[in-house]
Amino acid sequence: MTDHDTSYKFLFAHAEMVRDLLLGFMEGSWVRELDFVSLEKVSDGYVSDDLRARHNDALWRVRWKREWLYIYLMLEFQSKEDRYMPVRIQTYLGLLYQDLIRRGELEVDGRLPAVLPIVLYNGRRRWRAATDLNDLIQESPEALHPYLPKQRFFLVDQGLYADKGNLRERNLVAAVFALENGATSRDMLRVIARLVDWLKDPEQQYLQQGVLEWLRRRGARLDSQVPWQEIHTLREAHSMLEDRVRVWKAQFRREGLAEGRQEGIRQGLKQGLSQGLEQGLEQGLEQGLSQGLEKGLEQGSTTEARNILLRQLRRRFGDLPAEIETRLSSASREQLED
Numbered sequence: 001m002t003d004h005d006t007s008y009k010f011l012f013a014h015a016e017m018v019r020d021l022l023l024g025f026m027e028g029s030w031v032r033e034l035d036f037v038s039l040e041k042v043s044d045g046y047v048s049d050d051l052r053a054r055h056n057d058a059l060w061r062v063r064w065k066r067e068w069l070y071i072y073l074m075l076e077f078q079s080k081e082d083r084y085m086p087v088r089i090q091t092y093l094g095l096l097y098q099d100l101i102r103r104g105e106l107e108v109d110g111r112l113p114a115v116l117p118i119v120l121y122n123g124r125r126r127w128r129a130a131t132d133l134n135d136l137i138q139e140s141p142e143a144l145h146p147y148l149p150k151q152r153f154f155l156v157d158q159g160l161y162a163d164k165g166n167l168r169e170r171n172l173v174a175a176v177f178a179l180e181n182g183a184t185s186r187d188m189l190r191v192i193a194r195l196v197d198w199l200k201d202p203e204q205q206y207l208q209q210g211v212l213e214w215l216r217r218r219g220a221r222l223d224s225q226v227p228w229q230e231i232h233t234l235r236e237a238h239s240m241l242e243d244r245v246r247v248w249k250a251q252f253r254r255e256g257l258a259e260g261r262q263e264g265i266r267q268g269l270k271q272g273l274s275q276g277l278e279q280g281l282e283q284g285l286e287q288g289l290s291q292g293l294e295k296g297l298e299q300g301s302t303t304e305a306r307n308i309l310l311r312q313l314r315r316r317f318g319d320l321p322a323e324i325e326t327r328l329s330s331a332s333r334e335q336l337e338d
Contacts, residue, residue, distance in 0.1 A: 006217070007213060007214040007216075007217040007218060008075045008120070008214070009057075009058060009075055010210050010213055010214065011176065011210050011211070011214055012058045012073055012075070013041065013058065013210070014206070014207050014210055015036075015039045015040070015041070015060075016172060016204075016207060017172055017173060017207075017210075018039060018058075018060050018071060018073070019036045019039060020171045020172045020173045020174070021073075021118070021156070021173045022034065022071070023171070024169075024171040024173055024174050025156055025161075025173070026154070030064070033064060033065070034062050034063070034064055034069070035062060035063040035064070036062065038062055038063040039060060039061075039062040040060065040061060040062075041058070041059070041060050042059040042060060042061060042070075057072065057073060057074050057075060057092070058073040058075070059071070059072055059073070059096070060073065061113070064114075067107070067113065067114070068107075068113045069113065069114050069115075069116065070096070070113050070114070070115040070116070071115075071116050071118065072089075072092065072093065072096065072115055072116065072117045072118070073118050073120065074089070074092075074117065074118065074119045074120070074153075075120050080123055080125060081121065081123065081125075081127045081128060081129040082129065083129045083130070083136075084136065085119060085129060085130075085131070085153065086130060086131065086132060086133035086135075086136060086151050086152065086153065087133065087136070087151075089117045089119075089133075089151055089153045090133060090149060090151040092117075093115050093117065093151070096115065097112055100112065100113070116154065117153040117154065118153065118154045118155075118156060119131075119153050119154070119155050119156065120156045120158070121155065121156065121157050121158065122157075122158040122159065122180060123159075124159070126157060126159055126160065127155055127157045131152060131153055131154075131155050132151070132152040133149055133150060133151040133152065134148070134150060134152075137149075158177050158180055158181065159181065161174065161177045161181070167190075167191065167194050170194075170198055172195075172198065172207075172211075175191050175194060175195055175198075176211070176214065178191045179191050179192075179215075179218075179222060180218070180222075182222065185223050185226075185241050188222060188223065188241055189238065189241040189242060192234060192237050192238045192241060193238055195208075195211060195234055196234045196235055196238055199211065199234065208233070208234055211234065212231065212232070212233070212234065212237070215228055215231065215237060216228045216229055216231070223241075226240050226241065227240070302332070302333045302336070305333050305336045305337070306328055306329070306331070306336055309328065309336055310325070310328060
């Protein structure tokens with residue numbers, strides 16, 4: 001199990017994280033009917049050895065009306081999707097039901113509880129594999145359809161939730177996803193500022209420590225220039241990122257000016273010679289060169305700033321959509337820095 005897996009398991013050991021996952025990402029009014037006060041984690045000692053072997057999973061239960069609803073949370077952080085995930089889910093849920101029966105944990109009527117399986121995935125590529133077992137079974141006579149197994153899971157593909165980074169509503173899971181999906185230190189700074197505000201109460205200290213541990217384990221991937229291991233509070237993380245943003249902006253300007261100056265000189269000479277020839281070689285050349293160099297330096301700086309940002313984005317995300325490059329091509333230098 002990787003540090004990434006364990007850091008997420010530590011986060012989702014908190015009822016508040018599970019609640020925000022359900023409220024922020026599940027659709028339907030039924031979620032509002034859940035009694036989140038009753039939300040409780042099922043002990044690791046409660047399940048069989050086979051099921052306990054899934055160390056990076058979490059099992060919770062919550063009351064819906066008078067019934068228990070189980071939440072089986074599979075933290076599946078790997079480089080690509082698992083084609084046979086529905087089969088794995090069905091196996092784990094079968095083991096869970098066996099344990100509930102063996103321990104006599106069913107309701108008085110003896111019926112099995114409903115289980116909501118959720119898979120969290122954060123691979124770089126989007127999940128394309130089946131989320132329904134029925135899609136994996138080959139064609140068969142219609143008469144056999146009632147006997148075929150049925151199993152579906154709810155997929156949370158982190159990369160699809162970049163738009164939740166606006167964080168207009170308080171949601172801790174969306175904040176963690178926004179940190180994962182953030183492109184710059186400035187993006188991270190905005191998210192951590194929200195977390196500092198949301199987790200300031202003393203009773204949330206344990207959850208704040210969970211977020212900090214996640215940052216220590218994931219921080220090198222998010223921004224390798226920040227000394228994450230030396231951070232002890234979210235406020236410290238916020239202060240360090242503020243310093244990082246200032247350094248980044250200064251470096252951005254220096255690189256833009258240094259490389260843009262050369263481009264500006266070339267453009268200035270070209271424009272200056274053109275204006276100089278039009279105005280007369282003796283008087284116009286000097287004036288045209290001066291005006292052209294000044295304008296060329298300004299244009300060159302903006303052009304190089306755009307090129308630097310494009311290189312950074314391509315290193316992080318690969319090929320960019322055409323609409324992104326179009327937006328960058330018309331952006332001012334101030335917009336590019338932002």
